[in-house]
Each structure stands twice: as structure tokens, then as C-alpha cells.
Amino acid sequence: MASSYSVIKQEDYRETFDAKHLFALDILVGLSETRKRISSKYFYDARGSELFTQITNLDEYYLTNCELEVLSDCQESIIGLVRNEPFNLVELGAGDGRKTKILLEHFLKTNCDFRYVPIDISESAMKDLVIDCGENFPDLSTNGLVSDYFSGLKWLNNRYKRRNFVIFLGSSIGNFTHAEAREFLRNVWNSLHHDDIVLAGFDLKKDIELLLSAYNDREGVTAAFNLNVLERINNELGGEFDLSKFRHFGTYDVFLGAMQSYLVSLERQSVFIRDIGRAFEFWPWEPIHTEYSYKYLISDIHRLAEETGFRVERDLIDSKGYFVDSIWRVVKPRESNGN
Ligand SMILES: C[S@@+](CC[C@H](N)C(=O)[O-])C[C@H]1O[C@@H](n2cnc3c(N)ncnc32)[C@H](O)[C@@H]1O
Numbered sequence: 001m002a003s004s005y006s007v008i009k010q011e012d013y014r015e016t017f018d019a020k021h022l023f024a025l026d027i028l029v030g031l032s033e034t035r036k037r038i039s040s041k042y043f044y045d046a047r048g049s050e051l052f053t054q055i056t057n058l059d060e061y062y063l064t065n066c067e068l069e070v071l072s073d074c075q076e077s078i079i080g081l082v083r084n085e086p087f088n089l090v091e092l093g094a095g096d097g098r099k100t101k102i103l104l105e106h107f108l109k110t111n112c113d114f115r116y117v118p119i120d121i122s123e124s125a126m127k128d129l130v131i132d133c134g135e136n137f138p139d140l141s142t143n144g145l146v147s148d149y150f151s152g153l154k155w156l157n158n159r160y161k162r163r164n165f166v167i168f169l170g171s172s173i174g175n176f177t178h179a180e181a182r183e184f185l186r187n188v189w190n191s192l193h194h195d196d197i198v199l200a201g202f203d204l205k206k207d208i209e210l211l212l213s214a215y216n217d218r219e220g221v222t223a224a225f226n227l228n229v230l231e232r233i234n235n236e237l238g239g240e241f242d243l244s245k246f247r248h249f250g251t252y253d254v255f256l257g258a259m260q261s262y263l264v265s266l267e268r269q270s271v272f273i274r275d276i277g278r279a280f281e282f283w284p285w286e287p288i289h290t291e292y293s294y295k296y297l298i299s300d301i302h303r304l305a306e307e308t309g310f311r312v313e314r315d316l317i318d319s320k321g322y323f324v325d326s327i328w329r330v331v332k333p334r335e336s337n338g339n
Pocket residue numbers: 041044049052056092093094095096097099119120121122125147148149150168169170171172
């Protein structure tokens with residue numbers, strides 16, 4: 001008898017799960033750990049996206065105004081990097097696209113040949129953004145993708161063979177640990193072509209008091225934003241969290257160089273989640289880790305770019321020195337297909 005074998009293409013088992021099952025799986029795993037955790041990517045249901053927009057309007061949350069200043073002041077040097085050929089303006093985690101509109105307006109005014117491809121995991125945020133673009137920029141071609149970053153990039157690459165200008169605003173990269181950021185950026189590099197451009201926002205290290213007040217605002221919007229993830233578990237997975245029995249706590253870890261957010265259980269309690277089919281036990285003052293917001297030095301950013309296959313073109317820094325949009329070029333050997 002002839003023998004043979006087949007090579008089965010490896011697929012991430014997570015790709016076979018739908019969004020709700022992945023959410024349930026991550027909550028099961030995260031709440032079963034000794035140090036309980038919920039990923040910050042689950043913050044963004046419709047209410048979460050709305051609360052994040054409110055955060056960006058708070059006085060204490062300096063990040064948005066700093067990046068608005070950078071993008072307004074540097075439109076010309078940004079456009080100079082991409083205007084010589086048609087391109088996709090790809091935005092990872094676009095949210096409400098408020099800051100991006102500065103670039104969109106300028107690109108349209110100067111007759112750039114481009115298509116806007118915002119990618120966001122939040123359907124409500126994407127719906128609002130696409131409507132907003134249609135109303136404000138009738139000449140703009142917008143292809144909004146409701147997806148995670150890499151499924152969106154894969155879809156785009158199979159469809160449009162054009163140069164890519166990828167923007168990743170608002171310091172979302174700070175939500176990754178350093179190892180995750182390296183993996184994320186190398187995946188972005190794999191999804192792009194030689195000479196494509198990436199503009200990534202990084203929040204710079206600064207006075208710790210400023211950081212603490214940015215993530216613990218007086219009106220309690222950041223607290224509501226964190227607590228909303230428990231409400232989301234209640235709504236989408238049949239959870240029984242009583243939000244009044246948890247408190248938001250934001251602190252700076254000087255060794256990590258990161259703000260960290262927690263939801264702290266105020267008493268001993270047991271919380272049943274119907275779609276997971278079990279209860280989770282909480283001790284008094286036991287925390288659930290919900291978010292990292294890593295802060296960077298310029299030298300850390302340059303090292304990260306070089307380690308993951310990019311060449312730094314320039315750093316655009318606001319007048320207070322709080323925030324940088326760092327612009328990188330993808331460098332690939334001629335015959336490389338990635339990896
Ligand atoms: C911190 S907000 C930033 C929004 C906007 N870029 C800004 O600067 O204001 C992060 C955004 O990324 C989206 N997001 C989070 N994780 C994502 C993922 N894995 N894939 C795609 N979008 C994601 C969220 O829905 C949210 O709109």
C-alpha cells in the first residue's frame with residue numbers, strides 16, 4: 001500500500017471562533033488566573049467607545065490636544081512622505097477619527113490620490129465614523145473595516161495593491177507590553193511592503209503627577225470607562241456583576257514605566273457568568289488588571305523601530321514635549337515576502 005501524508009496549513013484556532021466565543025474564552029481564562037485580568041480591547045462596545053470620546057475631551061487627558069497640535073503643525077511634512085503616488089491611508093483603531101480629520105482635510109485640499117481605510121473592532125465607532133466622513137468629506141473614498149487590526153490589514157492587502165500609509169494614533173501602542181508591542185509591530189511590518197510608511201503615536205515619560213491625574217479624572221469618566229467592561233460582560237455574556245461592588249484604581253508602575261488600571265472588588269463576592277457556566281470568586285480588595293498604558297523615551301521608540309524592521313524618518317513632538325508621532329519607513333530586502 002502506498003503511504004502518503006498531507007501537510008495541513010496551520011491556522012490559529014482562535015480564527016475559528018466568532019467574536020462572542022472569543023470574548024467568553026478570554027474572560028474565562030483571564031478571571032481564572034491568580035492575578036485576574038481582562039484585556040483593554042474589550043472596553044470598546046458602543047458605550048465604551050462613547051466614554052473614550054468623553055475622555056479625550058477632558059482637561060486632564062493631555063494626550064489628545066498634544067497629538068492634535070502635532071498633526072496640525074506638521075501636515076506638510078507628513079504629506080511630503082506619501083503624496084508622489086496613490087496610497088491607502090490605513091488607520092488602526094480609528095475610534096471617532098477626530099484627529100485624523102486634520103490629515104483628511106489637508107490631503108483632500110492638496111489633491112492627493114488616496115483612499116481612507118479605517119479599521120476598528122468597535123462596530124458602533126466605525127458606523128459613526130463612516131457616516132461622519134460621508135457627511136463632511138463627500139469626495140473622500142472611505143472603506144471602513146470592522147475587524148481586528150490584522151484581519152483588516154490582510155483583507156486590504158488582498159484587495160488593493162497600493163502603497164500604504166498606516167497611522168496608529170492616540171498612544172494605543174502603549175496598551176501593549178514591550179514584548180507584545182514588538183510582536184504587533186513585526187506583524188504590521190509583515191503586512192506591509194518595502195517603503196510603506198507608518199506613523200505611530202507614543203506618550204512620552206513625564207511628571208508622574210500629570211500621568212496620575214490623566215488616568216484618574218475628577219469627573220470619574222475613566223472610572224466609568226473601566227467599569228463598563230463589567231457591564232459589557234453582563235450584557236453580552238449574561239454576567240451578574242454589581243458595578244457598585246467594584247472600584248477603579250489607576251496607578252503608575254515606576255519599574256515598568258506604565259500606568260496600570262485595575263477594578264478592585266470592594267468585598268468578598270461570587271459572580272456568576274451564564275455563558276461561561278460558572279461563578280468567579282473575588283476576595284475583598286482583590287484587583288482585576290484592565291489596562292497598561294506604557295510611557296516611552298525617544299530612545300526606546302527608536303530601538304523598537306529598528307528591532308522590528310523599520311527606519312525612523314522623523315519624530316514630530318508637541319511644544320510641551322509630552323507626546324510624539326514617530327514616522328517610520330518599512331525596510332525589506334528586495335525579494336523578502338515577510339517573516
Ligand atoms: C485608545 S482608542 C484610540 C482611538 C483613536 N485612534 C484616538 O487616537 O483617539 C483605541 C481604539 O482602538 C480600537 N481597538 C482596540 N483594540 C483593537 C483591535 N485589536 N483591533 C482593532 N481595533 C481595536 C478601539 O475600539 C478604539 O476605538
